[in-house]
Amino acid sequence: MLHLTDISLVLILLSVLMALGSSRIQELIRIMAFQGILVSLVPFLLERADRASSLDILFLLVFITIKAGVMPGLLWFASQKVAAKMELDPLIGYHASILTGLVLMLLATFISHNMQLASGDIHPLLLPAAFTTISSGLFLLIARRKALTQATGYLIMENGIYLAGSTLAQEAHTQFVVEFGILLDILVGVMVMGIIVHRISRSFDDADTMFLQELKG
Amino acid sequence: MLELVFIFTALAGIFTLFLPRTISRIVLIAAGLIHLGITGIICFKGVPALWPDYFQTTPEGNIVLLVTSFLYLMVAIYTVSYMAETEMHNEPVFSACLLLFLAAMSMACVTDHIIVLWIAIEATTLMSAPLIFLHRSKEALEATWKYVLICSVGIALALLGVFFTLMAINSGDSNTSMTFHNLLKTAKGVELTWLKAGFIFTLIGYGTKMGLAPMHTWLPDAHSEAPSPVSALLSGALLNCAFLGILKTHSLLVASGMQWYSSQLLSWFGLFSILIAAVFMIQQDNYKRLLAYSSIENMGVIAFGIGIGGLAAYGAMLHLIHHALLKSSLFLSSGNMLLGFGTKKIRETGRMPRYMPRTFASFISGFAGISGFPPFGIFLSELFIIFGTLQQQAYLQAGIFLLSLALVFAGAAKAVIRISFGNFTGEILVQEKWRMVIPIYTLMATSVLLTVYLPQDIHDAITLAVNSIGGLIHG
Numbered sequence: 234m235l236h237l238t239d240i241s242l243v244l245i246l247l248s249v250l251m252a253l254g255s256s257r258i259q260e261l262i263r264i265m266a267f268q269g270i271l272v273s274l275v276p277f278l279l280e281r282a283d284r285a286s287s288l289d290i291l292f293l294l295v296f297i298t299i300k301a302g303v304m305p306g307l308l309w310f311a312s313q314k315v316a317a318k319m320e321l322d323p324l325i326g327y328h329a330s331i332l333t334g335l336v337l338m339l340l341a342t343f344i345s346h347n348m349q350l351a352s353g354d355i356h357p358l359l360l361p362a363a364f365t366t367i368s369s370g371l372f373l374l375i376a377r378r379k380a381l382t383q384a385t386g387y388l389i390m391e392n393g394i395y396l397a398g399s400t401l402a403q404e405a406h407t408q409f410v411v412e413f414g415i416l417l418d419i420l421v422g423v424m425v426m427g428i429i430v431h432r433i434s435r436s437f438d439d440a441d442t443m444f445l446q447e448l449k450g
Numbered sequence: 451m452l453e454l455v456f457i458f459t460a461l462a463g464i465f466t467l468f469l470p471r472t473i474s475r476i477v478l479i480a481a482g483l484i485h486l487g488i489t490g491i492i493c494f495k496g497v498p499a500l501w502p503d504y505f506q507t508t509p510e511g512n513i514v515l516l517v518t519s520f521l522y523l524m525v526a527i528y529t530v531s532y533m534a535e536t537e538m539h540n541e542p543v544f545s546a547c548l549l550l551f552l553a554a555m556s557m558a559c560v561t562d563h564i565i566v567l568w569i570a571i572e573a574t575t576l577m578s579a580p581l582i583f584l585h586r587s588k589e590a591l592e593a594t595w596k597y598v599l600i601c602s603v604g605i606a607l608a609l610l611g612v613f614f615t616l617m618a619i620n621s622g623d624s625n626t627s628m629t630f631h632n633l634l635k636t637a638k639g640v641e642l643t644w645l646k647a648g649f650i651f652t653l654i655g656y657g658t659k660m661g662l663a664p665m666h667t668w669l670p671d672a673h674s675e676a677p678s679p680v681s682a683l684l685s686g687a688l689l690n691c692a693f694l695g696i697l698k699t700h701s702l703l704v705a706s707g708m709q710w711y712s713s714q715l716l717s718w719f720g721l722f723s724i725l726i727a728a729v730f731m732i733q734q735d736n737y738k739r740l741l742a743y744s745s746i747e748n749m750g751v752i753a754f755g756i757g758i759g760g761l762a763a764y765g766a767m768l769h770l771i772h773h774a775l776l777k778s779s780l781f782l783s784s785g786n787m788l789l790g791f792g793t794k795k796i797r798e799t800g801r802m803p804r805y806m807p808r809t810f811a812s813f814i815s816g817f818a819g820i821s822g823f824p825p826f827g828i829f830l831s832e833l834f835i836i837f838g839t840l841q842q843q844a845y846l847q848a849g850i851f852l853l854s855l856a857l858v859f860a861g862a863a864k865a866v867i868r869i870s871f872g873n874f875t876g877e878i879l880v881q882e883k884w885r886m887v888i889p890i891y892t893l894m895a896t897s898v899l900l901t902v903y904l905p906q907d908i909h910d911a912i913t914l915a916v917n918s919i920g921g922l923i924h925g
Contacts, residue, residue: 367610374599374603380595387602391606394613415609417569421576425576436588447592448593448596
């Protein structure tokens with residue numbers, strides 16, 4: 234099972250780099266869906282795979298459906314309404330973004346190396362992957378201008394936090410209720426963001442956050 | 451059953467979606483009355499929880515719940531008159547979101563579970579976003595987008611902080627529930643690096659929501675673009691709920707002997723917020739933004755007081771109550787002014803005593819209250835905080851605190867005098883009405899009443915809350 238976890242985590246890192254380098258919004262959403270599947274799988278592979286009950290598998294399926302189906306679907310739906318499907322002149326270019334992603338990966342490895350739990354038996358790749366995903370999501374939020382890309386950045390960050398939280402997955406079944414609550418919140422959040430993106434694109438002809446600079450001081 | 455307080459409210463909210471206008475307005479007030487009733491029973495009698503693993507009353511939660519519930523009722527009464535005066539798109543959605551917003555805040559107050567608290571606070575963001583977007587102008591759109599994005603990202607960081615905290619305090623026993631109550635018991639032998647990281651992220655995350663500088667940037671936009679009753683609720687109730695998250699995490703650090711760390715962070719973040727607010731208030735030309743910056747200042751005061759601890763922490767809890775009452779009354783007054791003058795610009799208002807005597811009375815006395823004049827409670831709470839700071843011999847902080855309060859007063863006084871006695875040549879669009887000033891007067895009268903006579907139960911609750919972060923006498 235260790236191999237599968239390794240592969241998933243490496244693929245997550247790869248998807249983060251792809252997200253940083255992609256210019257088309259719809260391509261970005263496809264990457265998000267792919268990442269959603271992997272991120273839901275990791276806690277399952279880490280803690281529950283060898284003693285999975287039917288409840289575990291049911292929750293895994295629900296998580297995959299929401300993370301890889303419903304949330305990207307909502308963004309996809311919002312992207313249909315937006316005129317420009319390309320991020321033409323991002324604040325920080327694509328090559329520079331990928332390079333930043335690599336630097337963030339190094340930093341994440343360094344930080345997680347210094348933050349090992351004395352008692353913990355955390356998978357060695359888990360924290361670097363989580364920190365990279367969180368910081369890259371934040372970076373995407375800052376470096377892009379389109380509202381939809383920023384929403385994806387938020388989702389990537391949220392995926393990273395979910396990964397960091399999966400170290401706690403060995404707790405009892407009551408955990409599921411709580412995890413589900415978090416997921417529900419994020420889902421509604423994406424829905425609200427989708428609605429606002431739609432409104433922005435209707436009011437300003439394009440969902441570009443550079444238009445949103447009226448309120449100051 | 452404790453959970454009734456938010457389940458009932460949420461159901462009422464969903465129900466209102468399908469009701470016609472007139473009935474939904476009645477439901478807003480009726481739900482507020484019932485909510486206040488349930489809150490009273492919870493706070494003064496005590497109610498067992500149905501799911502004690504997730505929900506438990508705490509003294510600090512009770513205080514915030516009581517404030518929130520009372521505030522909501524007043525705001526609801528005001529809103530019904532306000533809705534009659536302005537044109538509203540999609541009134542059922544507004545009423546539903548208002549009730550769901552109240553439900554999310556109540557949930558944050560009655561939970562003691564570290565992650566459920568996070569869920570509730572994130573839910574407040576989502577439920578209040580449609581309220582800010584009510585007027586559908588481009589500015590409102592901008593404010594809503596900033597609010598949702600900045601707060602969601604901030605609160606996501608708080609979730610990371612929660613995970614770090616849980617990793618630091620790993621009890622190893624997977625059957626105990628992750629309530630603050632249980633965590634406090636095991637908070638002794640912890641991984642300090644993780645706990646520090648957890649507190650930093652929690653402070654930044656919930657601090658974004660609470661409006662601590664420099665994460666406050668969404669707050670003036672959202673508060674000024676939202677309809678005034680919503681601003682009153684955002685400022686008076688929502689910010690306190692986010693503060694609960696910080697306070698409870700702080701109590702974990704105190705229990706693990708890391709008080710020096712979190713106290714320092716809290717007090718400096720608090721001071722920085724007061725200073726930033728003071729700077730922006732001096733040159734402000736929009737009175738709703740002015741009030742919003744004043745909220746940032748007051749949240750800074752609360753964070754500062756909690757960080758100093760002891761007597762100052764008592765003052766901070768008192769400040770929380772009185773700030774909620776006074777600031778919401780000020781925002782409601784600003785609602786009357788916006789209806790009357792038709793503008794938020796300070797230089798386009800004036801001659802209030804002549805055109806709006808009743809709103810003038812509430813606005814000027816609200817200003818006196820928020821600036822710390824007796825007989826309003828902020829006088830007492832700020833005095834406690836200053837005494838507490840001097841008691842700790844933190845003279846540098848006390849100096850900065852007093853200086854920035856003076857700056858805030860200067861900035862606000864300039865604006866308030868201009869609004870009240872400036873030259874106004876236009877016409878008043880909407881005359882003020884008694885039913886739109888009575889809720890404001892009630893809020894302020896409550897503040898005065900609580901200054902003169904603080905019920906024993908509330909005093910005990912504050913003392914208990916302060917005990918969890920080190921008690922009244924320490925250091």
